[in-house]
Amino acid sequence: MREPRVRECVSAGVREPASRGAALRARPPLRSALPHFRTHARSRAGAAKLALALLAALGAAACARAEAEPARELKVCADPNNLPFSNAKGEGFENRIAELVARDLGARVRYTWWAQRRGFFRNTLKAGTCDVVIGMPATLELAAATRPYYRSTYVFLTRRDRGLDLRSFDDPRLKTLRIGVQIVGDDGFNTPPVHALTRRGVVGNLRGYTVYGDYSRPNPPAAIVEAVADGEVDVAIVWGPLAGWFAKQAKAPLSIVPVRPQIDPPFLPFVFDISMGTRRGDTLTTRLNDIIVRRRGEIERILDDYGVPRAEGRRR
Amino acid sequence: MVHLMRYARAQTGRSFYSRPECCRVPPPRSRSQANGVEGSTLLRLVDSVHPTPSGSFAGRARPLARLTAAALLVLLAACDGGAKENRSQGTAPRTGGVGTPAPGSVSDTTEDGQWTMPAKNYASTRYSRLTQITAQNVAGLKLAFTFSTGVNRGHEAAPLVVNNTMYIVTPFPNLLYALDLTKPGAPMKWKYDPHPASAAQGVACCDVVNRGAAYADGKIVYNTLDGHTVAVDAETGREVWKARVADYNRGESFTMAPLVVKNHVLVGNSGGEFGVRGWVTALDLATGRLAWRAYSTGPDSEVLIGPGFRAQYPQYQGKDLGVTSWPPDAWKIGGGTMWGWISYDPELNLIYHGTANPGPWNAEQRPGDNLWTAGIFARDPDTGQARWFYQWSPHDLWDYDGINEQVLVDLPIGGQTRKVLLRAERDGYVYVLDRTNGQVLSADPFIDVTSTLGIDLKTGRPRENVAKHPELGKVMRDICPAAPGAKDWQPTAWSPRTGLLYIPHQNLCMDFEGVEASYIAGTPYVGANVKMYAGHGGNRGAFTAWDPIHGRIAWEIKEFFPVWSGSVATAGDVVFYGTMDGWFKAVDARNGRLLWQFKCGSGIIGQPITYRGPDGKQYVAVLAGIGGWAGAIVAGDLDPRDSTAALGFVNAVKDLPQATTKGGMLYVFSL
Numbered sequence: 001m002r003e004p005r006v007r008e009c010v011s012a013g014v015r016e017p018a019s020r021g022a023a024l025r026a027r028p029p030l031r032s033a034l035p036h037f038r039t040h041a042r043s044r045a046g047a048a049k050l051a052l053a054l055l056a057a058l059g060a061a062a063c064a065r066a067e068a069e070p071a072r073e074l075k076v077c078a079d080p081n082n083l084p085f086s087n088a089k090g091e092g093f094e095n096r097i098a099e100l101v102a103r104d105l106g107a108r109v110r111y112t113w114w115a116q117r118r119g120f121f122r123n124t125l126k127a128g129t130c131d132v133v134i135g136m137p138a139t140l141e142l143a144a145a146t147r148p149y150y151r152s153t154y155v156f157l158t159r160r161d162r163g164l165d166l167r168s169f170d171d172p173r174l175k176t177l178r179i180g181v182q183i184v185g186d187d188g189f190n191t192p193p194v195h196a197l198t199r200r201g202v203v204g205n206l207r208g209y210t211v212y213g214d215y216s217r218p219n220p221p222a223a224i225v226e227a228v229a230d231g232e233v234d235v236a237i238v239w240g241p242l243a244g245w246f247a248k249q250a251k252a253p254l255s256i257v258p259v260r261p262q263i264d265p266p267f268l269p270f271v272f273d274i275s276m277g278t279r280r281g282d283t284l285t286t287r288l289n290d291i292i293v294r295r296r297g298e299i300e301r302i303l304d305d306y307g308v309p310r311a312e313g314r315r316r
Numbered sequence: 317m318v319h320l321m322r323y324a325r326a327q328t329g330r331s332f333y334s335r336p337e338c339c340r341v342p343p344p345r346s347r348s349q350a351n352g353v354e355g356s357t358l359l360r361l362v363d364s365v366h367p368t369p370s371g372s373f374a375g376r377a378r379p380l381a382r383l384t385a386a387a388l389l390v391l392l393a394a395c396d397g398g399a400k401e402n403r404s405q406g407t408a409p410r411t412g413g414v415g416t417p418a419p420g421s422v423s424d425t426t427e428d429g430q431w432t433m434p435a436k437n438y439a440s441t442r443y444s445r446l447t448q449i450t451a452q453n454v455a456g457l458k459l460a461f462t463f464s465t466g467v468n469r470g471h472e473a474a475p476l477v478v479n480n481t482m483y484i485v486t487p488f489p490n491l492l493y494a495l496d497l498t499k500p501g502a503p504m505k506w507k508y509d510p511h512p513a514s515a516a517q518g519v520a521c522c523d524v525v526n527r528g529a530a531y532a533d534g535k536i537v538y539n540t541l542d543g544h545t546v547a548v549d550a551e552t553g554r555e556v557w558k559a560r561v562a563d564y565n566r567g568e569s570f571t572m573a574p575l576v577v578k579n580h581v582l583v584g585n586s587g588g589e590f591g592v593r594g595w596v597t598a599l600d601l602a603t604g605r606l607a608w609r610a611y612s613t614g615p616d617s618e619v620l621i622g623p624g625f626r627a628q629y630p631q632y633q634g635k636d637l638g639v640t641s642w643p644p645d646a647w648k649i650g651g652g653t654m655w656g657w658i659s660y661d662p663e664l665n666l667i668y669h670g671t672a673n674p675g676p677w678n679a680e681q682r683p684g685d686n687l688w689t690a691g692i693f694a695r696d697p698d699t700g701q702a703r704w705f706y707q708w709s710p711h712d713l714w715d716y717d718g719i720n721e722q723v724l725v726d727l728p729i730g731g732q733t734r735k736v737l738l739r740a741e742r743d744g745y746v747y748v749l750d751r752t753n754g755q756v757l758s759a760d761p762f763i764d765v766t767s768t769l770g771i772d773l774k775t776g777r778p779r780e781n782v783a784k785h786p787e788l789g790k791v792m793r794d795i796c797p798a799a800p801g802a803k804d805w806q807p808t809a810w811s812p813r814t815g816l817l818y819i820p821h822q823n824l825c826m827d828f829e830g831v832e833a834s835y836i837a838g839t840p841y842v843g844a845n846v847k848m849y850a851g852h853g854g855n856r857g858a859f860t861a862w863d864p865i866h867g868r869i870a871w872e873i874k875e876f877f878p879v880w881s882g883s884v885a886t887a888g889d890v891v892f893y894g895t896m897d898g899w900f901k902a903v904d905a906r907n908g909r910l911l912w913q914f915k916c917g918s919g920i921i922g923q924p925i926t927y928r929g930p931d932g933k934q935y936v937a938v939l940a941g942i943g944g945w946a947g948a949i950v951a952g953d954l955d956p957r958d959s960t961a962a963l964g965f966v967n968a969v970k971d972l973p974q975a976t977t978k979g980g981m982l983y984v985f986s987l
Contacts, residue, residue: 079837079838082837082838085837085838114518115515115518115519115837116835116836116837116838117518117519117836117837118589118836119517119518119952120518120836122952122953122954123517123518126953126955127953135838136835137833137834137835137840139833140833140834140835141832141958141960142834142958182839182841183591183649183676183677184589184676184836184839184841185589185675185676185841185843186588186589186651186673186674186675186676186677186678186715187678187679187713187714187715187786187799187844188678188786188788188828188842188843188844188846189589189676189678189834189841189842189843189844190676190677190678190681190841190842191839191840191841191842192840192841192842194677194678194681195678195788195842197681198678198680198681198788199788203643203680203681203683204643204644204683205644206643206681207644207645208591208645208646208649208676208677210567210590210591210649210676211836211837211839211841212566212567212590212591212836212837213837214565214566215519215564215565215566215567216563216565216566220837221837221838221839239838239839239840241838242838242839266789267789267831268788268789268831268842269831269833272833272840
């Protein structure tokens with residue numbers, strides 16, 4: 001909030017063209033802005049900036065009061081039916097992280113709901129109806145990524161009472177066990193475990209569970225975890241956050257073991273850094289980076305609450 | 317970098333050429349040889365009529381002379397510019413003794429001046445016998461009226477004209493407009509809004525296009541993106557029935573144009589990448605109730621394969637191949653959707669429809685032919701029971717959906733008139749199939765093909781080019797045609813006067829490479845990095861006139877962008893099509909000479925039609941409005957820097973946003 005825009009009061013709550021960035025419209029938050037100003041005030045230029053900013057901020061605040069519309073919002077693009085990530089009731093860990101970020105910014109969360117499928121970024125972030133996607137791989141080219149705030153991994157998910165103790169894609173038992181995998185797309189497109197198993201000649205004993213599932217049911221991607229608990233498959237190879245959360249609620253105790261290797265040479269990763277996503281050139285990215293660093297402890301606690309398995313290695 | 321160089325070439329690749337003299341036999345195309353397809357179909361047919369132990373032609377061997385004579389006759393007929401319609405009908409002779417042919421049958425010669433289904437007739441020729449607009453006078457074509465649809469996505473539909481009313485279906489939200497052609501400027505009579513669920517745009521597969529409606533029994537019938545078929549009273553715009561047929565919550569969407577055969581509305585689903593299991597369904601025209609459903613995968617009982625099924629090739633013989641040609645259970649989410657075209661032969665009482673590619677597994681995880689995907693079925697329209705099947709792409713690797721249109725014509729082949737079906741297929745070949753039994757008579761490339769080495773007519777299978785098979789972590793270059801195929805959904809037209817099939821198509825190759833992280837429903841996955849670019853010659857599209865008897869190109873117009881519009885041919889020897897940068901063109905059916913063009917407000921991916929207005933004048937109509945897979949970069953505001961967007965198509969049309977902008981608009985022309 002170094003350049004509060006007085007004129008924004010007139011457009012409070014009204015969507016502006018997305019390209020200029022700034023998820024936060026309308027009244028600038030004095031509370032969260034002040035720590036910034038303090039650090040800047042160490043220099044003369046900073047002091048001047050502070051004075052200007054305060055003036056502008058006060059003006060804006062007065063203006064906003066006149067409108068009686070404290071419409072400072074963090075506009076989040078999210079899937080309304082996709083636990084443990086997000087849902088419309090706010091029960092996912094990405095909902096919780098969105099709340100945390102909004103609190104830090106002195107804003108409240110406003111969601112644009114859209115199923116997280118092909119066209120998700122196009123119809124939400126890029127269409128300008130919202131300004132941040134809470135979780136996406138750091139390497140995704142569709143949006144500008146913040147610094148990663150967690151790293152998870154695909155895991156072997158088995159019933160504990162089976163005592164399978166699978167740890168590696170090279171385990172010969174994988175040739176005969178019934179294996180559940182998450183599938184998406186076709187041709188060259190699929191989840192990394194599908195490719196890893198194919199390379200090892202593990203073909204024909206896989207059972208596919210589409211990531212899309214049946215969207216009319218709650219949490220469509222959960223079917224694969226239920227299949228392990230029900231004994232429909234011996235083992236499922238599942239993206240960590242999904243496995244961790246649904247395993248907590250499964251009818252039988254489940255065991256979660258990160259897959260090995262982390263990267264199948266030459267380049268097939270099972271471990272992904274997860275970032276928030278914004279539009280390219282949006283100044284919001286910088287502020288989110290700052291929050292990710294300052295609020296690391298709180299973010300970690302939220303991830304723990306949801307049983308998100310974290311992978312070893314430093315987040316890049 | 318190869319593709320960048322090609323791309324640069326494509327920038328300067330705008331050119332036009334055609335054969336000035338009608339019907340001069342062009343030299344065999346050397347590219348066929350490069351592809352391992354030796355010589356022309358003519359030669360191949362000659363080869364195959366020599367008695368061979370296993371050749372199915374053996375029993376009907378005819379001397380070469382007779383074949384050549386027949387072919388010459390057709391050519392002569394085609395050369396005679398002023399030929400009476402009957403004579404130039406050489407390719408579609410009368411079939412005696414069957415009474416009055418049903419409207420749209422192959423031998424039908426009536427012309428009511430209407431346009432009641434997107435393909436014009438059951439044979440799907442998109443040929444009108446109207447003669448007011450001719451190659452001689454088309455240069456005087458003028459804009460008669462326009463109509464804005466108010467929708468900004470890709471307009472792929474064909475307008476319908478019935479009882480002096482024009483009907484237009486828009487992309488999502490799938491509005492239906494009725495325009496009164498009896499009044500000046502064709503004002504709106506009524507508008508019908510089916511209120512499709514908005515969530516279908518996000519939850520369902522693919523784009524939000526719609527390929528049009530069909531008229532029958534006083535009703536306009538069409539599909540909505542959210543999985544409903546609706547029947548609307550053509551007079552009043554009142555909804556007669558609305559049937560939920562597909563489930564968008566399972567990834568199914570609904571974009572194809574229905575075909576009405578007798579009392580059945582025939583429809584099919586989209587969404588193979590979403591783990592959807594493909595089907596074609598018949599609904600009762602009066603009530604919308606489900607009459608039968610035939611799946612493209614699974615046990616015979618669900619594919620509707622019974623005692624009436626005749627396997628033309630051994631690979632289609634056996635029980636429950638829709639299960640056994642897959643790994644266990646993979647067929648349950650195996651794709652094979654049916655979002656393309658259906659044709660109907662009333663005399664044989666058979667419908668023909670394609671099936672899309674298998675999914676959602678990557679190819680290595682679905683060893684087997686993956687029946688009955690990427691092929692074509694002939695079915696009994698009353699019961700849905702399959703009669704025969706042919707598979708274009710066994711174990712498809714390239715997303716070659718086999719859903720293109722089938723044009724039903726009778727052609728002199730091998731010395732006799734054969735009831736055939738023409739398919740300009742995604743894999744780059746024009747197939748000529750015997751439509752009575754599914755035997756492939758010829759398959760010749762109409763574009764450079766590297767993904768396969770030709771089609772083996774004996775086995776009915778493509779000869780594989782193993783060097784181009786995709787492998788994770790390895791870059792495969794120069795795969796031609798690219799994933800949308802040499803031709804996608806955009807329908808061809810056939811003129812019985814010229815004996816030519818007019819093919820609007822793209823000329824794209826692709827690189828298929830590496831590993832790229834992507835993300836759906838919170839789950840990271842590995843995406844193939846697909847980049848498409850102009851194929852050989854540097855032009856990204858072409859409008860090609862194809863001679864199916866000789867299996868070769870008669871003439872070809874190179875286009876700068878992929879040609880994603882449909883086409884229409886008329887008895888005035890004019891063929892119409894549109895370009896993605898908005899030019900609506902009339903060309904000479906005999907030589908491809910450009911006779912007239914008009915620049916529309918947005919790129920054209922719609923299907924042109926022609927009709928006789930209440931004033932007795934001939935009109936030509938087309939919907940402009942860029943979008944679809946090819947035009948997603950404009951309609952979906954995709955980032956031209958993201959070369960893999962729209963599954964790689966964006967790379968091939970990076971410059972489209974400079975050439976056109978969004979906007980759905982009807983254009984109608986007359987002399």
